[in-house]
Amino acid sequence: MIPRHPWLQRCALGLSVTLLLTACARDREPTLEIRPIQPEAASGYQAKPGWQLQRYAVAAANPLAAEAGRQILQAGGSAVDAAIAVQMVLGLVEPQSSGIGGGAFLLHWNGQRLDAWDGRETAPADADEEMFLNSDGQPMAFIDAVVGGRAVGVPGLVKMLEAAHRSHGRLPWAVLFVPAIELAEQGFAVSPRLHQLLAADAHLRRDPAAASFYYRADGSALPVGHRLRNPALAQVLRGIARHGSAAFYTGAVAQAMVGKVRQHPDNPGRLQLADLQRYQPLRREALCQLWLAQYRVCGFPPPSSGQLTQMQILGLLEQLPVLEQPLEDSRPSAEFLHRYSEAAKLAFADRAQYIADPAFVAPPAGDWRSLLAPAYLKQRAALIGDRSMGTARHGVPGGVPLAWAPQAAQEEYGTSHISIVDAAGNALAMTSSVEQAFGARLLSDGGSGLPGGFLLNNQLTDFALAPRDSEGRPVANRVESGKRPRSSMSPTLVFDGMNGGLLASLGSPGGAGIIHFTGKTLLGLYPWQLDAQRAIDLPNFTNFNGPTVLEKDRFPPSTLEALRAQGHEVGESELPSGLQAIQRTPEGLFGGADPRREGVVVGE
Template sequence: MHVGRAALVPSILLFSLTACTQPDGPSSEIPPAPETSSGYSAKPGWALERFAVAAANPLATEAGYEMLKAGGSAMDAAVAVQMVLSLVEPQSSGLGGGAFLLHWDGEHIAALDGRETAPAAVDERLFLTADGKPMAFLDAVVGGRSVGVPGVVRMLERAHDQYGKLPWKALFQPAIELAENGFEISPRLHGLLVSDPALRKDPRAAAFYYQDDGEPLPVGHRLRNPALAALLKDIAKRGSDAFYTGANARSLVLQVNTHPTNPGRISLNDLEGYQPRERDAICTLWQKRYQVCGFPPPSSGHITQMQILGMLEQLPTVQPLDRGVPSVEFLHRYTEASRLAYADRAKYLADPDFVPVPGRTWNSMLAPSYLKQRAAMIGPRSMGTAEAGEPGEMPIVFAPQAAQPEYGTSHISIVDAEGNALAMTTTIEQAFGSRLLNDGGTGLPGGYLLNNELTDFAFEPYDAFGRQVANRVEPNKRPRSSMSPTLVFDVTGEQFLASLGSPGGAAIIHFTAKTLLGMYDWGLDAQRAIDLPNFGSFNGPTVLEAGRFPASTVQALKVRGHEVNETEMTSGLQAIQRTDSGWFGGADPRREGVVMGE
């Protein structure tokens, strides 16, 4: 397996345990749910032989299936899926957002970065008020201020140039037909339209998604999107230039920069000059049996996830499940490791084109000696909050980023008939992004939503001591993400075993880690692993999925010093794993996704 300059990092370490000093008590704040819950519908899991596609909406999955059935590659299917998601799941991803893509062609892992960038005209005070205080989060989100330069269209075009088989134009047909003929509004989309506090403030979005009385369009309403159909036809014909130049670019810049209450600073040059980046995947040895490969910064997903799993390997074996749910002892250790990992995340992880890397390699944060040192801080009682460690030499002393909300996303996993595979996590950040619906300059009803990705930067660029925050706003910088597209291989790195990932803001890391543990540590299939209750910590309270854990578990954690918060943890996991007879796919019962294939 070739992964560019990426190193394969051993994470199996000896265990040592020492007492640790209890820091101050944990914060009572936890990240809010990225999208509200829309119920729980049991999924069967899908056994397949030749190929499989898993996506967050049945119509999107079907579009990918059509491409694979026509002899297309995994990359062809991903483009088709994303275009349909732009239409039917507008709250989560789309043309106006960005994505991280991991692709396996049988020999090489490509890590393609389609993350949004900050416009050239912004500065580190973007989200500070006139008196130097950070803006209220929703005040920053709604309007043009939060919109980053979208990256997904150009990234997918470049990926298709490398890994596609079918003509670019053919990949847009399912989305164009659905946009022209209409699709039925799903219960989840309707529920999010009901609960969203700000989408109605955009006149175009209000006219498109809501009725005259202000109520959202009902479940089952057939919604046509002429503006998106026209733009998709143009991109299908002319490529990504149809998005980044011309009428669409002018319309986007005008809408962002002339917002009546919260204008942004994006330019035509920002759009025309956007370029995706190819980065080096990080592959980490786990349990001496698997190579787990993920995305490097500006994503924090892989490093934080593998820090948690690597620290757990230092501790004596415990019974992980108790009556079908994670045990008290496991939850204690997992959430303590999470506190340590999220402390490092807050201090060090940001766009590597703008910040130095600890010890000059991200693998310093996954090094055996470092994880052993961190795991030794896990004691019998909760530490409450953790301090960042020192994984390597740094020319700058950064301040930890203050906690703030993180949202968004959708995930796609695909394996084609030739064994090519991908994991792509794609986002516009918060549900419905910046709440700006752009018609692409068509003048027609509908369009696509613009991201609010710039609110993934730290609002406060410095701490009280004047130290810089690594993830502060800077021109042309990419904001830190939690997206965790993950590919799993055998210990040699030669045999592909699984693709997985999830939406969920900062909790994406926990959702994917849980599923890895379920599939490859606890002996569950992909669907059963996804079904497990969600849990985690963001270096504050211990967070448990509401209604999924017995009261005795909650009480036992409190006895160990945990502040426990039971809340909705609406993951949207998709996973495809290798089996003796082919493939087995799972989709999250908390959302609408399905798996299709042959």
């Protein structure tokens, strides 16, 4: 067993991976030799084979990140150790989605105990419910709120990972940063997806530091294959590796973040050093629900809406008569999509009414599980008929109304997902985010003065921009000092409802669409009996209590016509999920990665 103390006491471990522990002295850092792996050739739809593995598996959104996690597992690390290495690389190679300037939810199973580690950002102490209102009292345009310092919340990722490592880590903290530090110093090839998103973004160039780092002199995005080095991020990560989270939440790195936020020329924010210093991650009780009498599906409680809304939708469908053919030609049928859309409308109406940070908002009927109570789901499912209900109204769980105003619809974005199962059977699902692509479009160099750095989140726009309705009733998810914004992140672990054994780890990016993408995969895995890859491959579909949106060019015209005949407003969109999943099989482990992005599954 590898000892758990600040530095490994041996300079060589007889492992197939080259783990060069030159840190026999405390003033030197460990190094991990990384075999170069190139990301996939293109963004868009790239068929994935699925991966059969036996001992351990890492599913992540970029091959370089997945490989870092694999090497940590091969060196004897735990699932949490691997997740830290994966996440640090993801922040480097796909900065549009996640990183140390953002937050995460981590669901962890050690074979006996299930923990929900909350690293969600918080609103600064000086935040108030009117901070996204214009001088006329109307909400700011979404993108105007996003770009700049105003929407930057206190990042929670680093401190949460440190707390999880304290409980579940095996390798020393510093070792876990080696892959990202080496990649940041040596450079990595810009992937097709990163290039595509850089080219398409209209706002990142407004930050001088980001413009000079991610774009060429003529304003064009760095090309695919360009070797991008990030010395500023390497220095920040080296400090965190040596000194822990204090190197991020205090000192030069913290001061640089605060300066970047508060000194923005057009849209300054309210972040202060004291906000960073007082941030604390939370260890919550996971929210689990028995589904189809066989599966115990576990996810995050509020401030995430993911598990509650996802399981409301699946629970409402379970209340309806059995549908003999939910799939037609390997696609969800029109009748299934009708039922699903109606269930989603009901669930999203409740989401808009009730779900917010539980430190600020009481659950309906005194318990969040009231939204999943069989009697309540049966009552709500009775509203689903043969035709579209249009827009659903929220229900009243337990018959006790609460005086909240429903949150108006607004945009949600972002995130990356990691699923890992280690050789000891520990498993995790972690979804992390900076919210919109490239977050607040602020690149902080950590006070180093070097090129590069990390992007700051815009998570405060996950709060309701309009804090009250026309009658003055407050929205549950309005901005308040120290509050955590509602999220849709849905890291999910599935267990056998009879013997408690782990069955799967899964999750996705995609804003509010995460709920639908993860729910679709659960349907594929269990009632439809598909493997993880085929479940992920299924066409995507969403409804947020309005139009039904189907993945573009994945459904025949007859499906759209049938839905419209039932009164649905129907549209098509790309719906680029980024699902990752690992399932237990009789042969060991089987992993799937979304063909819509660059992710892979690796392991042994």
